[in-house]
Amino acid sequence: MVDFSAKVKKEDFLRPPFEVAEEVLLGAYLCSNVGGQFVAGKITELEVYIGAEDKACHAYLNKKTKRNAVMFEEGGVAYVFFVYGMHNQFNVVVSEKGQANAILIRSLEPVCGISIMQQRRRCEKCENLTTGPGKLCQALGITREHNGVDLRGNEIWISPRDEKIIWQTTPRIGIDYAEEYRDKPWRYVIKSNSFVSKKRIS
Numbered sequence: 001m002v003d004f005s006a007k008v009k010k011e012d013f014l015r016p017p018f019e020v021a022e023e024v025l026l027g028a029y030l031c032s033n034v035g036g037q038f039v040a041g042k043i044t045e046l047e048v049y050i051g052a053e054d055k056a057c058h059a060y061l062n063k064k065t066k067r068n069a070v071m072f073e074e075g076g077v078a079y080v081f082f083v084y085g086m087h088n089q090f091n092v093v094v095s096e097k098g099q100a101n102a103i104l105i106r107s108l109e110p111v112c113g114i115s116i117m118q119q120r121r122r123c124e125k126c127e128n129l130t131t132g133p134g135k136l137c138q139a140l141g142i143t144r145e146h147n148g149v150d151l152r153g154n155e156i157w158i159s160p161r162d163e164k165i166i167w168q169t170t171p172r173i174g175i176d177y178a179e180e181y182r183d184k185p186w187r188y189v190i191k192s193n194s195f196v197s198k199k200r201i202s
Helices: 017-025 114-121 133-140 176-181
Strands: 029-034 037-050 078-083 087-094 101-112 156-159 167-170 187-190
Touching: 017 037, 017 087, 017 101, 029 101, 029 133, 037 114, 037 133, 087 133, 101 114, 101 133, 114 133
Parallel strands: none
Antiparallel strands: 029 037, 029 156, 037 101, 037 187, 078 087, 087 101, 167 187
């Protein structure tokens, strides 16, 4: 039984980003209690973005803007941005303050509050509720209003994983503009888990 009251420790968000991806976030549980409705899903897919060097990152070369300012905060807060005029995307800011590293949560396996997710998504198919960054934000009630929220608070948080996982890496999705960073294997998925946004494994 998952203890959803447990929360990832602050210091774990401050570790190097690839360690956070591999050892902390993948297989952990993203939880929300938005509007008093509790839902949770296991993190099955994520992507790492590195501010100092990554041409796919919003903070490439550590350039700070009004939009990406939250990325420069100390790890353990949410970076939520709006894309394509319709979708929110949820990221976990990691590392020490000023480093502008973030991990995009791309997909979840629904675990708790599935009926609430179905209502929010207007979708009955469990496999389609949270398999994509926009879908999971809608299912969990995450909006731009949650940009900068403390991920150790009581509205959105991450509970530690409760079992061993086997994972693999692939290139990230939808970043053809990122030149040599397009093919970096910085996307992580839980191996053989069907709750991923795309089936690409190479």
